[in-house]
Amino acid sequence: MSTPQPLSYRQLFWQVMHRDLKVAVHNKGDILNPLIFLVIVITLFPLGIGPETNLLTRIAPGIIWVAALLSALLSLERLFKNDHSDGSLEQMLLSPQPLFIMVLAKISAHWLLTGLPIILIAPLLALMLHMEPLAYPALMITLALGTPVLSLIGAIGVALTVGLKKGGVLLSLLILPLYIPILIFATAAIEAAALNMPYSGHIAIISALLVLALTLSPFAVSAALRVSTN
């Protein structure tokens, strides 16, 4: 009997991500519901504050980003929940493979399933809210760089609460404060773009936040998972 060849980091990453994507395809509601939630929240704002075009144009970036935060929050729970309840999370922790890579793969899969659809639907929402046409590229760039940060930071909160029965409300308390910087810089970039001002500085900071989250958050997630599965 030959000993199994150890997986390379890249193979490991793809395998974990592939598995997560495959599981998600079988539960389409998990992908669709946060997206529907996003659209409904966006619909509520004009109903709540009135259909006046100028007003909507002004607050569109903020509304879209706040709705994106909330929908990211809603979708986060399934990141580790099923794996925790069926025991595969423990198997992952026990395996000799580096947890960092596996966590990163799971978060990437989560972003593909929840962050990417938000980016794709964003222009439509921006259109509905009469957003300034000049700001569209900024909206897309900030969402492309910002939604991965939401998944990365959110994963820490999910990892901390996955073992708890009532983790949902706690999760929002834990991670929404940590989302504030990204919200501030993203909306500021879009507003600057709408005024036809340079916004590369904002983008640079969001990118820096992304790099920081990308390098540090998998460590925090790994540590948190070890606590949660104790």
Place this chain on the structure above:
Amino acid sequence: MWKWLHPYAKAERSYQLASTLQPWFAISSIVLLVVGAVWGLAFAPAELYQKEYYRIIYIHVPAATLSMSVYMAMATAVLISMVWQLKLADAAAAAMAPIGATLTAIALITGAIWGAPSWGTSWVWDARLTSYLILVFLYLGVIALHNAFEDKALASRAAGILTLVGVVNIPIIKYSVEWWNTLHQTATISKLSAPSMSSEMLWPLLTNILAFALMIGALTLVRFKNEVLARNAMRPWVRELAAKVGDK
């Protein structure tokens, strides 16, 4: 060099040390609080523009200055517990969280009370106010996580991770909020009195800051002792202690 510290890794020794220190902290903080309060509220001169109501500074500033320090102390305790696996540092961190949250809340509430007459509004989305509001949320998250787990040791590890994540985020949040505020320059805020204070006002303020620091120390010791007892409830020394108190 750190040999003398080693015996205190034992819960019992630490409990005894906390018991010895507690009266010193308590008495000195009470004395200084009374001195500082009477000095600040009755003897310090009235301010030129704000007349008498500026005196809330003697509560507001100590609470505000120290609320951030408590978070840092908590994070240091967590780091010690993670690096050297000292379970007692966890108890200290758990003891400090509600104290810090209360201080931050006091800072915000006294700020609102002060803001009403001096700024004409209780709340503005000023950078400092906003970042303190977020600090309250961070504290509440840590406390909520402490309470969410049945097992105290597990709760401390989870809350510890969150505390450290918060420490990384505090400067980011602070600067982003400050930057956000300068961008959305809507409310104009008059500066809190003159930047330099007269020494007649400064000394009572410094007295109060020291008094608050000692009070935090005393409260932390009380809560630390409770945490140690709760975490070691099954140990013989705790049972003996409980039996002794019961006999009285």
